[in-house]
Amino acid sequence: MESTITPEEIEKxxxxxxxxxxxxxxxxxxxxDIPTEQAHALIYTSLLEEIGELPE
Incomplete structure (x- = not known):
């Protein structure tokens, strides 16, 4: 399945x-009680890992 996440979103x-x-x-x-920034970081990490774009 192809990702619908744009290159701009990936960079953000x-x-x-x-x-x-x-x-x-x-x-x-x-x-x-998770800080909002940490919730976003966890979600972004998961998404980037799923599409093979997680930086090392």
Whole structure:
């Protein structure tokens, strides 16, 4: 299945992750009190990994 995420969106997600890397204390945490930035970072990481665009 082909991704509908545009190259511009991919770059925005990568830039966000550079500014807001996943904090290990929230990695894998799906409930509780998660800062919005961490929720976005976890979602972006998952999406980028799924489409093979996750930076190393």
């Amino acid at each position: 997600m990568k830039a966000f992750l550079k500014e807001h890397p996943v904090d290990p204390q929230y990695d894998g945490l799906l409930d509780g």
